[in-house]
Amino acid sequence: MTATHYSLVGDIGGTNARFALVERGSVEPRAIEILTCGEYDNLDNAVVDYLARVGVAEVGEACFAVASPVSGGQIRMTNNHWRFDIEEIRQQFGWRAFKVINDFTAMALGVLHVSQEHLVHVCGGPGDNRRARLVMGPGTGLGVSGLVPISDGWVPLMTEGGHVDFAPTDETEMAILRILKARFGRVSVERLLCGQGLLNLYQAHAEIQGVPAPLDAPEKVTAAALEQNDGLARHTLHHFCELLGRVAGNGVLTLGSTGGVYLCGGVLPRFLDFFLESSFRSGFEDKGRMRPLLESTPVYVVTEPYTGLLGAAEALANPEV
Known part of the structure; x- marks a missing residue:
């Protein structure tokens, strides 16, 4: 598994964060893991742990759906303690692209593929x-x-x-x-x-x-x-x-x-x-x-x-x- 073939997706709520890998050109989630947000200091720690769990050193890009308002580059989760800057996370992991969208916007887009x-x-x-x-x-x-x-x-x-x-x-x-x-x-x-x-x-x-x-x-x-x-x-x-x-x-x-x-x-x-x-x-x-x-x-x-x-x-x- 290499950065060329996989992207990282996430669905992050107040209690749990769901992560998965998708192949380029596909929307089918693979290697799904559900992590408890309270067990991690912040988003980056959870991402590191997820990638280690599924044996992937790096991915090329990522998109996360979050249960909070999305405006500007600063994300403050509504019902958990995670706070992060979108560009800082992108640079930290070396992703070529990193999108963050509202969780119900993701629900709407996901309906297209149910x-x-x-x-x-x-x-x-x-x-x-x-x-x-x-x-x-x-x-x-x-x-x-x-x-x-x-x-x-x-x-x-x-x-x-x-x-x-x-x-x-x-x-x-x-x-x-x-x-x-x-x-x-x-x-x-x-x-x-x-x-x-x-x-x-x-x-x-x-x-x-x-x-x-x-x-x-x-x-x-x-x-x-x-x-x-x-x-x-x-x-x-x-x-x-x-x-x-x-x-x-x-x-x-x-x-x-x-x-x-x-x-x-x-x-x-x-x-x-x-x-x-x-x-x-x-x-x-x-x-x-x-x-x-x-x-x-x-x-x-x-x-x-x-x-x-x-x-x-x-x-x-x-x-x-």
């Missing part, structure tokens, strides 16, 4: 392959991106769509808005549609119903809902799915993304059967006169675990990134 076996159809179709695609997903936050077709490829959109205002549609949701507004001030959809958002929603429903909310973590709410022994948790998870459908439908109307909606991240696959039977579809399609547009737009859950690495590999050769 195989059909990792796409679970939720609703809608057949869509229009010539139109834009919406890529979103709940995780630590609510990531939102998109893909716009051009003559010879795709341009990924870098957005903060998870921070649009939460728009209640009935008296219960008005009460939820009041409860969360008292806690946070402004209430974005991310306050409801992410891991912590699920817990916020659970606690708000408990307050409205005047019942205890003993569960203190989103994974506990999900587990209780799936076990069908907790009516509050199950109601909350159904509402979560419906809200996600409404926000995804709004995104389609805004972006014109009738090419499809791709729901990414590790949250939805954990309760996929529940999600497929939930109110997501009704929330997604309930757009009044625009219902036929939403009914014709396909929605997929992406179950590929390394979509971010695929996107980082795509970004290496994509001149629009």
